[in-house]
Amino acid sequence: MAHDEAWQLRAIGLVRSDVKERKQMPPLGAPAAIEVYPEFADGLLRLEKHSHIWVLAWLHGAERDLLQVVPRGVRAEEPDALHGVFAVRSPVRPNPIGLTVTRIVRVHDTRIEVARLDFIDGTPVIDLKPYFVSRDLVFSAANRQIGRPASRENLRESLIEQALNFHGETCPDLALAVRVMEHYRWEVLGGSDPEGLRVIAPWERGCLVDALIGMTRVSPGRGTLSLLAGDRVRLELRDRAHEYLLLPLLVYDVAATLAAPDEALFDWREVTPG
Ligand SMILES: [Zn+2]
The missing domain is CATH 3.30.1330.130 (60s Ribosomal Protein L30; Chain: A;)
Known part of the structure; x- marks a missing residue:
């Protein structure tokens, strides 16, 4: 298999949010809903077993040809401002996949209301997975700070x-x-x-x-x-x-x-x- 082979992805739904532009997105996201397309409705069976889900989205507007960025919240003139895209959550990356964990508020048919999502209105969703406390929660994990809070x-x-x-x-x-x-x-x-x-x-x-x-x-x-x-x-x-x-x-x-x-x-x- 060639390392530059391309695969096809299909959206399984899309994000509904009051936030229409990325610049307006609050740092922690905003309340939103995921509308799953009817042909994928069967995939939601027993979703109610989980309080939180991972949402994977295709950030279609993002740049794909940059490998280093100055992340949001970091001043460009700081000496260690530049970060590799695999070391940050920036939408800029070769495959612009967004990943966010969120709490399910309510599921109504194929509409999943969630507490917070940092994807703007209309963002294609490519996958949903349950958040497993038993393996996703690494309580002793640590991060060095990437950017200071703006306020x-x-x-x-x-x-x-x-x-x-x-x-x-x-x-x-x-x-x-x-x-x-x-x-x-x-x-x-x-x-x-x-x-x-x-x-x-x-x-x-x-x-x-x-x-x-x-x-x-x-x-x-x-x-x-x-x-x-x-x-x-x-x-x-x-x-x-x-x-x-x-x-x-x-x-x-x-x-x-x-x-x-x-x-x-x-x-x-x-x-x-x-
Ligand atoms: Zn208390």
Whole structure:
């Protein structure tokens, strides 16, 4: 078989989304639906066994003759801005296949409504596969940061998603954990994703601890997470340590916690490490 042989792909459906242009796509995607063509309807049998699916799409507008790009969120003048296309999720690649995992909201006949999809309206879908927790979830996987979030709001949205992926529900203590991590990453670390972070968290507050694990991948077994008494979160990165004293939530509510000013949620300070 020649290595440059071409294969034929057929779309099995298409994306329906309010987002019509790639420039308008939020970083984490937008609510969308996949309309599967009637001739592939039988392939959806027992899809309801799965909460999440992989969606593979053909990004027909993308450039195919570039092998290195400056990914979204990376400033072109930074010395390590250029990345190989196989090291990033850019649509630019020899075979412009998009890959996204998303939560199924509802299946109605051949229409699958999903929580978020970063494919614009009309994108051809070439395959759907179930997301298997038992083999797709590599909890100890790690990435070095590719691009810094463009704004504190983008960072917050990404942190909510990561916390929610682990904890499985939004609740006020998850929102508080998001606000602490958002403050730490934005105000203390200038937007970077800390590598080698150690977290000390209150053992009585399970939701808060879950959210912190989801956002930082710390674990007791790896020695990166310790649980102690007291309403404080301590974040240690190499030779610096910061402590967040958690104030009682005035209103026990997710939206109120996400909207509250920092000083209504916690007192923070740099402390002596160790
Ligand atoms: Zn909770």
